[in-house]
Amino acid sequence: xxxxxxxxxxxxxxxxxxxxxxxxxxxxxxxxxxxxxxxxxxxxxxxxxxxxxxxxxxxxxxxxxxxxxxxxxxxxxxxxxxxxxxxxxxxxxxxxxxxxxxxxxxxxxxxxxxxxxxxxxxxxxxxxxxxx
Amino acid sequence: xxxxxxxxxxxxxxxxxxxxxxxxxxxxxxxxxxxxxxxxxxxxxxxxxxxxxxxxxxxxxxxxxxxxxxxxxxxxxxxxxxxxxxxxxxxxxxxxxxxxxxxxxxxxxxxxxxxxxxxxxxxxxxxxxxxx
Numbered sequence: 001x002x003x004x005x006x007x008x009x010x011x012x013x014x015x016x017x018x019x020x021x022x023x024x025x026x027x028x029x030x031x032x033x034x035x036x037x038x039x040x041x042x043x044x045x046x047x048x049x050x051x052x053x054x055x056x057x058x059x060x061x062x063x064x065x066x067x068x069x070x071x072x073x074x075x076x077x078x079x080x081x082x083x084x085x086x087x088x089x090x091x092x093x094x095x096x097x098x099x100x101x102x103x104x105x106x107x108x109x110x111x112x113x114x115x116x117x118x119x120x121x122x123x124x125x126x127x128x129x130x131x132x
Numbered sequence: 133x134x135x136x137x138x139x140x141x142x143x144x145x146x147x148x149x150x151x152x153x154x155x156x157x158x159x160x161x162x163x164x165x166x167x168x169x170x171x172x173x174x175x176x177x178x179x180x181x182x183x184x185x186x187x188x189x190x191x192x193x194x195x196x197x198x199x200x201x202x203x204x205x206x207x208x209x210x211x212x213x214x215x216x217x218x219x220x221x222x223x224x225x226x227x228x229x230x231x232x233x234x235x236x237x238x239x240x241x242x243x244x245x246x247x248x249x250x251x252x253x254x255x256x257x258x259x260x261x262x263x264x
Contacts, residue, residue: 016245019259034166034175041173043166046229058255091260092250093243097178099251111225113148118224119231123190127151128223 005051009095016093023054024096030066031096035110037117038087038101044110045118047076049098061086063102081106137183141227148225155186156228162198163228167242169249170219170233176242177250179208181230193218195234213238 009015009022023031030048037044049057053064053073063084067074077083084102091098104110111118121128141147141154155163162180169176181189184205185196195216199206209215216234223230236242243250253260 017262019253019261021255021260032164032178034178036173036175043168043175043231046164046166046224089255090251091253091255092178093245093247093252097250099175113225115225118229119222120225121151121223123153123221123223128153129151130149 006054015095021058021091022095023051023091023098024094025051026096028068030068031098033063033065033098033100035063035084036099036101038103042117043119044084044102044104044116047074054098057086057100058089063100076110077104077106080109080112082109084110138186147227153190153223154227155183155223155230156226157183158228160200162200163230165195165197165230165232167195167216168231168233170235174249175251176216176234176236176248179206186230189218189232190221195232208242209236209238212241212244214241216242 007020007022009018025031029050033049034046035044047065048068050066053066056064063076063086065074065076083105086100086102088101109116115132120130120132122131139152139154141150147154157163161182165181166178167176179197180200182198185198188196195208195218197206197208215237218232218234220233241248247264252262252264254263
């Protein structure tokens, strides 16, 4: 397992325009990660990555997160089969957020509640409506 | 301005399957918000909302965030013209993340660096490549 840390961007220009992946982890050592379906564009879930999870995601092409509730590395789908194969990884301007375009394996789902996406509820007329 | 707080879901079922918007703000009083282009599906940016920003977003149909760097309410586009008209608002299973599908106004951009999306850099062959 690779544990070498990511570099720290020396200045704003390097952070925003540089070609080095220099994630700005928060005080808890995490960046936020958005998983988008590579084919449909649907937003599947939002989770967090520590440096190890990000490195493993980059190196293996399979999405790894950090579970804040369990306080441990989380290879998404390891038990459910809903592995996420990473088609593309992007970082935002100030490198505190990661976007991964993924192809969910197994039953194609991403959400523990049973929906394909975690964002299965829409705000309509003052209440949340499920759209499976 | 409405400042009444959002309800707190009484249990897991209400949180995950209920029809009440009961956001789980973090210790800083924030939920993470992903803005997706309503027409193209492109992920434009990731930012944060406090209760006031979320309420204003829901009530006005214009995206409001909370700027962590300026520590204040941030009506996106107020100075740049890049207002984001909200087409749809979704919440995730455990209600600590919000997805808004928006139509950016002004020049259609969302990123302060000048790109349409903040996620303008793709990880390719061990480095970040800009894709404008």
